[in-house]
Amino acid sequence: MSTRVQTQGRLINRDRPVSFKFNGALMKGYQGDTLASALLANDQMLMGRSFKYHRPRGVVASGSEEPNALVNLGEGNRFEPNQRATSTEIFHGLTATSQNHWPSLEYDIGIVNNVLARFLSAGFYYKMFIHPRPFWKYVYEPFIRHSAGLGKAPDAEARDEDRYEHFYAFTDVLVIGGGVAGLQSALTAARAGAKVLLLEQTPHLGGRAPVDGGTIDGLSPEAWVEKARAELEALPNAQIRTRTMGAGVYDHGYVLGYERLTDHAPETAGPRHRLWRIRAAQIITATGAIERPLSFAGNDIPGVMLASAVRDYLMNYGVSPGDRTVVVTNNDDAYRTAIALVQAGLKVPAILDARPQGGGALMDEAKALGIRVETGAAAVKVKGAKRVHSVCRGVQAGEGEVLEEIFCDAVAMSGGWSPVVHLWSHCGGKLTWDADQAAFRPDHDRAPTSHDGNPFVIASGAADGAFHLKDVLQNAANAGKTAAGRVGAEGVDSAAPSGDAPEEAPLVPVWMMPQGAQKKLRMKAWLDYQNDVKVSDVQLAAQEGFESVEHTKRYTTLGMATDQGKLSNINGLATLAKALDAEIPQVGTTTFRPPYTPISMGAIAGEARGEIFQPIRKTPMHAWHEAHGAHWEPVGHWRRPYAFPKSGESVHDAVKREVLATRNSLGLLDASTLGKIIVKGPDAGRFLDMLYTNMMSTLKPGKCRYGLMCTENGFLTDDGVVARIDEDTFLCHTTTGGADRIHAHMEEWLQTEWWDWKVWTVNATEQFAQVAVVGPNARKLLEKLGGMDVSKEALAFMEWKDGTLGGFPVRAYRISFSGELSYEIAVPANLGRAFWDALIEAGKEWDITPYGTEALHIMRAEKGFIMIGDETDGTVIPQDLGLDWAISKKKEDYIGKRAQARSHMTDPKRWKLVGLETLDGSVLKDGAYAIAEGTNENGQTNTQGRVTSTYHSPTLNKGIAMGLVLNGPDRMGEVISFTNGDNPAKKARIVSPVFFDPEGEKQNV
């Protein structure tokens, strides 16, 4: 059994017990424990079930590479699935449940898949689920949904309670990893004068060194780490962040750091995670190495662990994974585990070393402790179900003959070490195959390059393939020096400290144990624990023709899911290479993509949640609208009132009331969102002539003109009223959504095409609040306010004038988008609310009625005025809309003119704008299509037009619509059928789009 031992445990505080729950059972650990170490201390070796076969799985690693020990963490609003027990620090009250089992972890019905394993081989999903098609819906999908998958999704009603934030940091040198290599690189770079930021994903500095032993400059690694930390923290140009993972390296020195602030102490105030958005001139990846499992049968049985993890649990947390641990290895490092176990009073029945010659100094040390060492040996298979029972010993050179069964309750395996090259590779760093270490390591000649074309990532220590302590330190110092040099920090050239550790004998690559294992064994030799991929699956993929490692990955799922193959990668591609009879470097690796381990969605979103999820633009009158029950409509980032329903009134009724009140007496619209761009200069008129289809240069000061803007593609992009302020100055109104876009459009042409034209623009949209005062009593209201002459003579239709109204400084435009007598009045934004209040107060005698965007839309549709975004969709030209009157025939050029002469644009068969009236007075559906004779080659009904705007008109008390119809303007009076799911289709008559007051008698008074 696994248990807490009385000695060891450098990271735990035995004076601080911590209680937590796993699958409902109360358990005890210590401050400093990870969930994995605490579970092991409670003899909870079984931590989950595998993805496909539901095999019982225990923890295999001790760090972020862990594939098995994934748990559901927390409850309710703090529930999170797929959290690694190995990198979860326990705290008082933590609750965790195991995943992917039913009804319980101990007794799981899905284990039946295990029996069916030979039918669930590589490519199973692709092969099985194609036919028959109905099976997909009724058999396959329910089966997969029930039995596959890891953690469960949070409850749909749950809301993350925590806060998150971003932080932008800039540094000369970013060191990722706070082991002895990272610390040494940081020290060297910082001593030279570079600004250094060091990130360490765990709470502790030092990495593996304190567990692995040796001495640094005569000090224990632990003492040296403390000294290095103190020196770095004292330097003004260096900073250390622990619990912060370098998640990804991106173009031009951009790095995401993932800081976990309160995961270990959830009751702490402040953000839970902080996403560091770092720009570094140089990045040192001191990310260490990951031990490889060995591929032998039964290597996934709970109790089979990486040798380094067994050592970590013992020395860091005072936990023994078993009383009797067999060590299986192809290298010297695993001997450290055997030595540590025996020194702690635990039993190591045997070390099975695959190498015929065995190891070096560490082997001698183990032998001196009385440990039995078998060289040239193999673990043929491990026996056990939910726990290791024994190891069957054979010879590595053989096919699996069992020579001896060794009883034990844990197995510590080591297939050698692979440098963590992920961050080196994220942004294009290439790898080279190191045959001596049987591992890929960074190819220094092919480092990622930055914006200046120079390398910007340097690997350090074990991440660069330096494994002996003295090599690690020298390599790390070199990395620090190189980085400092590249950022121009040439201060102190500090020498590397000297590292002392036993010399190690070379490893012998072992990709299958024993090397000639029969199929029966290979089918139980796991490569990828998380995705249940076995040696036999990869071999089958190769046999079926999957030669590319990327294809094999997807076919077999090797290296997918949350751990992205941190343990399985090299073993998998070595197996593939062997099956293909190719060299490992020729097979290559799959692509390393960020993040290194999963990061929270909350961290990515940062502060963007709740009220500040996205900017909501508010006009100066927003609070009034809110207080008066506005039903909101989002228009871009603006919120505009759609209507103002009164208590007990439906939105539809409110819209109807607002239209009628405006048509009959007096309405008020907050038009502040309309874009207002000032264009000035001697070439302003010439510029606007290019921008608009109309002639703007002939507009007289004091006058307004409605204009259309097209893109160079010829398509209508915006419209609005242009007012000429003086000889040199125009004010261009744009649509609500168009202000920023059209201002950018103007600047683009001025800066990049007509840069010699003398024109300046300013987007003054937000300087003004603008109110449309609309209806037969509009003039009376303004006259009541007083201050300027708003008579027909003084301010005629399509004129503007500056003055005062009720004491407010105003600019009044006589323009109308409703067909009524109408003034749009601009005041400085800070006076907007006061002006609005004054209008409301003064308008009471005419029952002044504020109206929203829907009433606005209806009134413009009644008048046949087009709306950008309704009648236009990026494929419509002004000519389609019968707006030829707004297209100057005199101008040689305007943006879009040439495009409008292209053959498709002049095609008489283009659908054109008409009005539509249903025969029964009902309202056509938005987006309905007009049906034509016959069907197209796909068997779909042919069409001859579509509805672009459709409303119930309160003024006319019937449905009105606008639409684009084939030869529409020539078919007045004809009845055609429309459908948008309507059966039978609705009959509508083609009429003029101007439904109301065609002569303009109401507005021109």
Added chain:
Amino acid sequence: MLLITCPYCGVAAEETELHGGGEAHLKRFGPDSSDDDFTGYLFHRENPKGVHFERWRHVNGCGKWFHAARCTNTLEVFGTYSAQTTEPPKDILDTIRAKRPGFKWRDIA
């Protein structure tokens, strides 16, 4: 995430401050142009793996459009320069020729 220096305000701006504007040095063809010329102007674009000339706007910044000479393969930025020119300046071309001997882009080499 790209880092491009705006030649107008000198800020080494990250991509979120910038807005890409597609290919640089297009010659506008207007109403009297042939269908071929106009189609070329409006639709035909270079798609190099290597040296490319692009337009960018420092939209969350000084608001200026500028040109960037960039390698689409390595993302190296050879230089940025004024938008108010019809062709890349000599110093930029010299830099590219030194770093990418034999490069060709439209009729620039």
Added chain:
Amino acid sequence: MSDVALALGGATFDGLVKIEELAGQGMITLRGDLTDKAIVAAVKHVFGVTLPGTRETAFAGSTGALWMSPDEALLLCPYDAAQTKADDLAAKLADAHALVVNVSDARAVFQLRGRMLREVIAKLAPVDMSPEAFTPGMVRRTRMAQVAAAFWMDDASTARVVCFRSVAAYMFGLLSTSADDAAAVNHFAG
């Protein structure tokens, strides 16, 4: 008109920094060649400052100028004086190619006071806020989270942040969230 209605009515927040929506900031946008002698002289005359260099600020008591781009400056003065000064400047530049617009109502201005202001800004803007990179006398136009913004430091513990009026509530929410007392990063402390 000093009693103008601010977007947020003078909102305040006290956390890592003190945040206050400022009243009475007049602003005038000037478009023109900032190296044009006539323009430089007119600004000097009306606002009492020499137009600042690239990404710099210039102040003379209650008036000042911020460099916005090679052909744009944001001129500062008391709110009540803005229209007069804008008219005055426009008149002086009648013969120059320039555009002067009073935009005093178009924006919201927030003052940040406190030692941690660099951190609060660095949570929102992709700008190096370390003391060696950004100092009083500089102005930066950028984005803060999802909106355009500009800021400058008046002194080591005072900064002003400007955004459009319509997003004042969003900006105040951003700043006050970032200035949460429990959210110190302590990045620039050492």
